Every structure is written in structure tokens, then in C-alpha cells.
Amino acid sequence: KRQKVTRACDGCKSKKKRCTGEQPCMPCLKLSSKCTYEAQYNRGTTPQETRETPPLRIGIDRDVAQTPCLPAYGLFSDTIDGVARPGSARQTPEIDEAIDGQYLGPSSAQSFLGKALRRLDRESVQTPAARQGKHIETETSTLSFGDAKVKQPDIAQFSWPEYRTATRLLERFFEFASPTYRYFHEPSVSEWLERIYNKSDVPVVAQACILFMFASASVFAVDRSGDTVDANSQGWESSEIYYQKAEALLAEETGPPRLESVQARFAAVQYLLSSSRPTRALYAFGTTVQIMQAVGLHRKRSERAGRQGLDMIAVEVQRRLFWCVFTLDKYLSIVMGRIPLLRVDDTNQALPIVVNDEDLAPEGIEQHASGPGRDSLLLATRAHVEIGLILARASQEQNRLPAITGRTHVEAAVRGTEEIRDWKSKLPPMMSGVIHPESLIPCFRRQHSILTLARLHAVIFVTRPLLLRNLSNELPELERRQYREQLRSCVQAAREAIENINGSARYQVLYPAFWFSQYVAFSAISIIHIYIIQMSRYRVPTNLFGPSFEEASLMQLKTLYELALVGQSRLAEAGVNSAPVWRYRPILETLSAQTSRCI
Known part of the structure; x- marks a missing residue:
């Protein structure tokens, strides 16, 4: 039943918009x-200012703990524009975020959470993006505005490293720095290196x-035990010297x-x-895509009229390079x-x-090449491309302009998780987890x-x-069961991702240089916080992981919260020198403050 609003606020009245009749009302809240x-x-009376309700304490007497930890007009209410419509196909418009002038669209996790925090309480009207303040560096180039500051090294006296060091760096690149984006032919790169150290002529682009x-x-870097870990400050300084010389x-x-x-x-x-x-x-990256299209890497060789014939190595590297660029494009978007x-x-x-690579020759694939039962490093490259295609379809579906119903949300999630499950089932044992990574x-x-x-992402x-x-x-019953299964998958994936990254952080790997790991950690931690808030308001089924409310709430929620805090602290440590956007x-911190009131 539609709620009757007898008086609109001044802003909604002047704009002839539907007002929710609260103070502040939802339209004003969205626009800050x-x-x-x-x-x-x-007619009508001036509404009283909306007051925050007491927090819910999980584990306290349930009859007393029915008050939600968040205001009734928050993100997790079914009231839209003052009209309570469970299951309405209408959704509130996506609100974009901007951090240090960098637009963040609705598919980004920052925007997703910015929208949530804006509605949690009145203090959150100033979103975390706004709280960071304006960037004071007005002299920073537009092409690097908002980036982390990096000291510019002097490359006037640059010299190539010793040959032994150079070969180790190349080995580390292929094995650790870029194991799934394999867009170089390793034997060809080794040949370039040999020619450089033999003082032979090598094109500048190959040197770069x-x-x-x-x-x-x-x-x-490699520690004393032979494990690869994050480099110290000297290693980062060396990396910047190599980068600037390459540029x-x-x-x-x-x-x-x-x-x-x-x-x-x-x-x-x-x-x-x-x-x-x-x-x-x-x-x-935008320049890279344009040059790639100018070269014609997005089309098969047969459609590149006027070009000379290419050997098998060149054809295969072109395929790898295009699909690596395509995959990164999906993640960046x-x-x-x-x-x-x-x-x-x-x-x-x-x-x-x-x-x-060693099985690839200009004439084609060698006879002793990878056959059934032989592991190939390119399996991971293919798998990364394929899950990138799944993400592309899911993102396109989520960003469609027409509003979609709750049932369609469930159907979309079911399709996506089924595709991911099918993708995992086709992975070889060494990548699917059947064989222990160690x-x-x-x-x-x-x-x-x-x-x-x-x-997991x-x-x-x-x-x-x-x-x-x-x-x-x-x-209906079937969709309700699917809805519960998808919620379980979401929270389980978030927990597994945090545990995975926390474990890697203990061994000093993954975080500082792995920008994608930081993003996955951020997404997973935020999911845990939102799940706890939703559980405390009884907005999601309370027995997803246990037979009773007490077991699911008191035990699992506290465990998840503590796990999220550990991941949050590690993410903060890794992000000290990160760009403002990241x-x-x-x-x-704003989200966990809300969650702490529910524990």
C-alpha cells in the first residue's frame, strides 16, 4: 500500500519531485x-527530524534485540521514494563516486559501497570519497593526477645490469610477475637479451x-630460503630506473x-x-588499445589485407597479446x-x-609439443581469458539501464555462478586445487x-x-532456494578470498605490487561487513550457515568480523603508498564502524 505523504520539502516542491516526507528526505539525502x-x-505538518535507532547486539535477548542497527531509511530498506513496495522492479538510480577527480562508475566496488554508506546514517552523507578531501597538488599533470608520487631517478648514467642479473630478472618476470599474462615468446626475448649483451643491433622497442x-x-626479491617476496626500497628504486629508461x-x-x-x-x-x-x-592503456588496433591484432591474419605472411610464433604471440589486453580491459572497467x-x-x-614456448617454431608446433597429460603454462592464460569473458557478460547484464526484478537478479546470479563452476571444472588439477599448491x-x-x-572475485x-x-x-520456492544458495556462495567466496590473501600477506607476498589482490581484498571485506549488517536487521535469511539463529549469528558473524578486521589491517599496511584512487x-573504516555496532 502506498504511503501517503501530506507535505513535501522545499527542494522537492520546487523541483516537482516526489518527496518521502522525512527530514532529511531521500531525494535530498541522495543529492547531499x-x-x-x-x-x-x-496542509500537512513539518516532519520531525529522523533519529537514529539503537544498535542491535547480537547474542542479547532476541525479544529486546529487534531494533535494527541502522536507520529505517537506509540502504537496506524496501521503501523507495516513500512507497513500500517489496519486490518492486524500480530501483534507485546508481550514484557515481569520484576520488581525487577520478570517476568511478557503478560497477566499481568503491561506488557500490559509496552508495551504501551514503544511506547508512546522516553522518555518512559525506561519503568516504568526499572525506578524503580535494587533492592539494594543483601542479600535478592531468595524466598522472591522483597517482602515487614516485621519485624520478636520474637515468643519465644508466647501465645495463650484469648478464647474470638480467637473466634472473627475466626468469622472475615470466615465473612470478606475469604468470598468466604470457604475451611474450620467452625464447625470442632471450635472443634479444643475448644480442644486447653481445653489442649487436637490437631495435629500441625490443630493448624497451x-x-x-x-x-x-x-x-x-628472493629471500634466503629461495621464496619470492616483496622487494625492499632499493628494489623499487631499481624498478623505477628500468621503467624510466624504457620510456x-x-x-x-x-x-x-x-x-x-x-x-x-x-x-x-x-x-x-x-x-x-x-x-x-x-x-x-588507451594508447595501447589504439596501437593494437592499428596493427590489426584484433582480427585474424586472413583479414589483414596487404600484410606479409607471419610465422607461427608471430601469429601465436599476436593471439596471446590481444586476449591479454582484452582481459585486462575487463578488469579495469x-x-x-x-x-x-x-x-x-x-x-x-x-x-x-x-x-x-619451447614447442613453438616459426614453421609451426613441434612434434614433441604438449600432448595429453603434459602441463602447459598457457593453460592459465586461456583460463584467465575465459573467466574474463564471464565477467564481461555479467558486467554488461548488471549495467543494463532498464530496471530488473528481484527474480531476474537471482536468475542472473545463478547463470553467472554456473558459468564459473563450469569454468572451474575444466581447469587442470594443478590449477583447480586438486593438487596442493605447495x-x-x-x-x-x-x-x-x-x-x-x-x-572468487x-x-x-x-x-x-x-x-x-x-x-x-x-x-516462489525454487527461486527462494536459489536465492539462499547464491547468498551462501557470495559470503563463502568473500571469506575464502580474505583467508587466501591474509595467508599470502603473512609470507610478505601479494599485496604491495599486486593491485588486483588489493581490490579483491577490498571487495571481500566489504561483503563481510554488509552481510553482518544485513543479518543484524534480519534482511537476509538468518540460518544460511547453521540450524539456528544463535549459531549462525553469535559464532559465525563474530568470526567473519574478526577475519575482516585482520584483512583490513593488512590492506591498510599495503596501501600506505598507494594512489588515492586505491x-x-x-x-x-566507515563501514566497519557501522558493523561494530551490530556485533
Whole structure:
């Protein structure tokens, strides 16, 4: 039944908008504008200011603990524009965020949580994005505004490292820094390196490619036990020297673009993301996509009229490079909430062949190449591309403009999780978890770690909209059961992701240089907080993980909360020098403050 509002606020009245009749009302709350009732009215009374209700303490007497920990007009209410409509197809418009001038669209986790925090209480009208304040550096270049500050090294006296060090850096790049984005042919790169140290002629773009690889590899180090860990400050300084020298060489490139032109710039984007410079990385990535299309990597060889024939190595590297760029495009569009630059409908490029570099020759694949039962490093590359395609479809479905019903939300989540489950079932044992990661060689271990995080992030992404909707009473039995299953999948994926990253952080890996791991941690921790808040308000089923309310609430929620706090502290430590766009701590602190009132 529609709630009757007898008086609209001054702002809604002047704009002829539907007012919710509260103070502040929902339209004014969304716009962060002052809500007043000063205009003269012949009917209706001025509403009392909305007051915050006492918190719910989980584990206290249930009859007393029926009061929600959040205001009734918050995100988790079914009231929309003053009308209580359970299961209404209408949704409130997405509200975009901007941190240090960087637009964050509705698919980004920052925007997703900014919308939540804006409605949790009146103090949250100033969102975490706004609380960070305006960037005081007005002299910073637009192309790097909001990025982490990095000291510019002097490269006038640059010299190549010793050959032994150079080979180790290349090995570290392929095994650890870029294990799934395998867009270089390793034997060809080794040949470039040999020619450089033999003082032979090597194109500047090829030299730049190697230096970009050195830069990405230098942010990691090998400890005394032989494990790869995050590098110290000296390692980061060396990586920046390699990067700046590579950029200088790339500026000397002349002539038409070619395959190496794309490889070098994509390697630069990877390093910029790892060093907390997302703004510069995004602009560089746009240039990379344009050059890639100019070279024609998005089309099969047969459609490139007028081009000379390419050997099998070049054909395969082109496939790998295109799909690596395509996959990163999907992640950047989701993380930053931007429109993807590449669409699968605009390409007919074949997926890369699962074949190791040593088995690939200009004439084709060698006879002793990877056959049944032989492991290939390209399996992870293919798997990463395929889950990127799943994310692309899910993101497109979530961002459709027409409002969708609660049932459609459930159906979309079911489709997404089924695709992810099918994707996982096709992974080889070393990447699916059948074989314990500690039993794998370092490269396969890193591939397993990346694909695990990619899978957990995908599950969270396709199921998280269900946490914001109360669908318990409006769905038929089948859909209600599916709804519960999807909620379980969402929370379980969040917990597993936090445990995975917390474990890696204890061994000093994953966080500082792995920008995607930081984002997954942020997404997972926020899901835990929202789930606890929803449980405390009885907005999601209370027996998802246990036979009784007491077991599910008192035990599991406290455990999840403590786990989230540990992950939050590690994320804060890793993000000290991160770019403002990726400083997740202010948002999570505001959210955890709300959660603490529910525990």
C-alpha cells in the first residue's frame, strides 16, 4: 500500500519531485542537499527530524534485540521514494563516486559501497570519497593526477645490469610477475637479451620491452630460503630506473607501429598498475588499445589485407597479446567502473593455442609439443581469458539501464555462478586445487593463486547485488532456494578470498605490487561487513550457515568480523603508498564502524 505523504520539502516542491516526507528526505539525502520545510503550506505538518535507532547486539535477548542497527531509511530498506513496495522492479538510480577527480562508475566496488554508506546514517552523507578531501597538488599533470608520487631517478648514467642479473630478472618476470599474462615468446626475448649483451643491433622497442620486464620483476626479491617476496626500497628504486629508461627508449621509436610496440606499452601498463599509478596506466592503456588496433591484432591474419605472411610464433604471440589486453580491459572497467574499450563482438581473433614456448617454431608446433597429460603454462592464460569473458557478460547484464526484478537478479546470479563452476571444472588439477599448491613449481603455484582470486572475485561480483535486496518473501520456492544458495556462495567466496590473501600477506607476498589482490581484498571485506549488517536487521535469511539463529549469528558473524578486521589491517599496511584512487581504508573504516555496532 502506498504511503501517503501530506507535505513535501522545499527542494522537492520546487523541483516537482516526489518527496518521502522525512527530514532529511531521500531525494535530498541522495543529492547531499539541505532538506527544509520552510515554505508555506495549507496542509500537512513539518516532519520531525529522523533519529537514529539503537544498535542491535547480537547474542542479547532476541525479544529486546529487534531494533535494527541502522536507520529505517537506509540502504537496506524496501521503501523507495516513500512507497513500500517489496519486490518492486524500480530501483534507485546508481550514484557515481569520484576520488581525487577520478570517476568511478557503478560497477566499481568503491561506488557500490559509496552508495551504501551514503544511506547508512546522516553522518555518512559525506561519503568516504568526499572525506578524503580535494587533492592539494594543483601542479600535478592531468595524466598522472591522483597517482602515487614516485621519485624520478636520474637515468643519465644508466647501465645495463650484469648478464647474470638480467637473466634472473627475466626468469622472475615470466615465473612470478606475469604468470598468466604470457604475451611474450620467452625464447625470442632471450635472443634479444643475448644480442644486447653481445653489442649487436637490437631495435629500441625490443630493448624497451626487456627493460619494462626488468621493472616489473624488480619489485620482487628472493629471500634466503629461495621464496619470492616483496622487494625492499632499493628494489623499487631499481624498478623505477628500468621503467624510466624504457620510456626514454620508447620515445625514440620511429616508423609504423608493430607487434613489439604493443608489447612494450602493455608491459608499461602492468608496471604502472603495480606501482599505484592507475591514472597514468589508464591513459597508457588507451594508447595501447589504439596501437593494437592499428596493427590489426584484433582480427585474424586472413583479414589483414596487404600484410606479409607471419610465422607461427608471430601469429601465436599476436593471439596471446590481444586476449591479454582484452582481459585486462575487463578488469579495469570493473575496478574503475569505466566503459570497456574492447567488445568481444568486434573481434574474430582466435584464442591462443595451449602450447609452451619451447614447442613453438616459426614453421609451426613441434612434434614433441604438449600432448595429453603434459602441463602447459598457457593453460592459465586461456583460463584467465575465459573467466574474463564471464565477467564481461555479467558486467554488461548488471549495467543494463532498464530496471530488473528481484527474480531476474537471482536468475542472473545463478547463470553467472554456473558459468564459473563450469569454468572451474575444466581447469587442470594443478590449477583447480586438486593438487596442493605447495607441491607445484613456483610458476604453477603463482598461476593457481591468481586464478583462485579471479574465481572468487567473479563469484562475489555476480552475487553481491543480492545482498542489497530482501527477497525472502517475494519469490516462489525454487527461486527462494536459489536465492539462499547464491547468498551462501557470495559470503563463502568473500571469506575464502580474505583467508587466501591474509595467508599470502603473512609470507610478505601479494599485496604491495599486486593491485588486483588489493581490490579483491577490498571487495571481500566489504561483503563481510554488509552481510553482518544485513543479518543484524534480519534482511537476509538468518540460518544460511547453521540450524539456528544463535549459531549462525553469535559464532559465525563474530568470526567473519574478526577475519575482516585482520584483512583490513593488512590492506591498510599495503596501501600506505598507494594512489588515492586505491586507498580503500577510509571506506572500510566507515563501514566497519557501522558493523561494530551490530556485533
